[in-house]
Amino acid sequence: MIKEPLVLIGRFTRPYGLKGQIKVQWYVDTIEDLEAFSRFYIEDRKAIGGYKEISFLEIKEYQKAYVATVAGMEDRTHAETLVGKAIYVSEEDLPVLPEGEFYIRDILGCEVLYEGEVFGVVDNFFEVGPRTLFIVRMKSGKSLAVPYEPRYFVKVDRVAKKIEASHLAELL
Known part of the structure; x- marks a missing residue:
């Protein structure tokens, strides 16, 4: 069950290689910030509620960019279906920030x-x-x-x- 509201945290940009990997533009300060999240969502008109959950098998930094492996994306053709899609997390999963820090x-x-x-x-x-x-x-x-x-x-x-x-x- 998707718990709304959702918060935009990144966007898929383009496929990387032939094995289903894809570049991602993240809207976080560091890649370690993503460790706070266990659930990610993308828009999907066919899914109940308009979003579906996705899982990242790996996210790594490569030449000033981030390359991700998404579960179920087995080749470049699959990865191309994600290009331009926004990546969301549930607002309730956002870490509480220390006093004086803001999102x-x-x-x-x-x-x-x-x-x-x-x-x-x-x-x-x-x-x-x-x-x-x-x-x-x-x-x-x-x-x-x-x-x-x-x-x-x-x-x-x-x-x-x-x-x-x-x-x-x-x-x-």
Whole structure:
């Protein structure tokens, strides 16, 4: 039984070799983070609930990419059926983070307060090397990329979906 809600954790990109392996783009900090999960899901219109569980036999890093072996994928033709499919885990399986750490999904949609006023809303993110930049859609409609650093993100209240920001003027 699939326990929703599900959280996007990766995406299959392209087959690798002839034996059913496939490259995966993971949305985790390290490959070791995947050890916290025992169940993975992909969309499947034929399955009850629209998702089916899959199992990884192996996930390894290879030349700055990740290559996975998925149970039941015996050759390149089978692996090609996964290309572009998103990989999910159950939200209840996410590890509890230490105080002061957040999942990106906790930050997205938060209202940003700056100098006591509503400045905008976090509506996207991207990563540049080891830095995460959140895109804040300002009240003016323009976007501002804000590094996820204590200098800019002073206080995050994920329950109230509010962020107290500082020093944003230097980014304008």
